Amino acid sequence: MEEKCAVRIATLKEIQEDVLAENLKKIKADYWNGVKAVENGIYGSFQMHNGKRVKPLWIAFFLDKEQFVLTILKDETDLLNKVKEKVSEVDLQEGVSIIFDTILKNGQQITEEMETYLINMEREIVAGKIERNRNQAIFECKRILTLWKNDYVQLLNMIEGINGMEQVIAEECACYFGIYENKVRRMTEQIQFLYEELVHVREALDAAIAYEQNRIMKVFTTVTTVFMPLTLVAGWYGMNFSNMPELKWKYGYLFVAVLSVAVVVVCIIFFKKKKLL
Structure with missing residues (x-):
């Protein structure tokens, strides 16, 4: 293979003439996630979802001491196209840093947006604003958080797998993957925190609904109690x-x-x- 640069982001069509293409085509992110060691490096794949619309990003990759090739299987997020030009001009260590910094920065942004959304939802519920579609919104948040949680757990497993094969990648690159392992672990913990926060929002909604039902029943009981003596008077006379x-x-x-x-x-x-x- 004629080496063009240390880090490369391409589609399957763009690398179909490479010797890597056949191996990368065998790795499908929609049914397999993880890493696999071969004689000359590491093959693997991972998937991510971006934002509340849950757009998928599916990637297969090859990594050795000299190069890091990312093959886009599907990218509706357009996340990696934003850094494609940047990584073509840098070395392996800096290219890995740019790619994973971009992924984690995007993940941090969408988790912050989700946290703000859940806080505002809980504030509205506590204030007594109970909308008819609130249960549906909570279920949708749960679905999205489950996808994010699975994505980052798989990404963490992938990075841990790479860190366990330091002998086939550059030493400086291995150091960066060690740093990103900790960052991804914190991101996973943050998503777990959002999941627990969603449980609290659900409990707050249940409490608000119960309070509203009790208030309505109290009004009905009071009205009934007021008219009971009148019923006695009407019956008596x-x-x-x-x-x-x-x-x-x-x-x-x-x-x-x-x-x-x-x-x-x-x-x-x-x-x-x-x-x-």
Whole structure:
């Protein structure tokens, strides 16, 4: 193979004339993630998802002491095209640094956005703003975080695999992969923290829904309790026995009306004192 540069990002079509192409084509990121040592270096693949739209980035790679070739199998994020020109002009060590710094910087940005989104959601829930599609939003966040978590766990496993094969890569490059192992591990922990925060948001939503239901039931109970004495009065004076003293009384109807209003007023005053209204 005629070496063009230490680090290269290309599509399968662009490297189809290389001796690496056949081996890279055998590695499909959609069904396999990890690293595999061969005589002349390390083959592997990994996938990432970017943002709430969960756009995929699938990459196969080859790494040895002299070069790092990234083959884009699928990139809807356009993430690596942004650094393609930069890595073509630098050495192996700096090229690896640019690529993984870009991936981790992008990951840090989307996790910060997710954290802000979850904090705002929790604030709205605590403030009593319960939307009908809130459960759906929480489920979507859970789905996205699960994808991110799987991506970074696989990326961490890949870097750990590379670090376990230091004899086939450059010493300076191995040092950088050791640094990125710690960075990816922290990113994985941050995503796990977001996952736990999502659980708290879900609990806050359940508590808010329960509180709202209790408040509604309290109103219904209070209204029912107020009208129970009126039901008794209506039942009592609706018997129409001939010996009832108020039956032929001139002010009997007015008396029952005033009594009913007085019962309602007394009940309202009582419930307000007990802070039930």
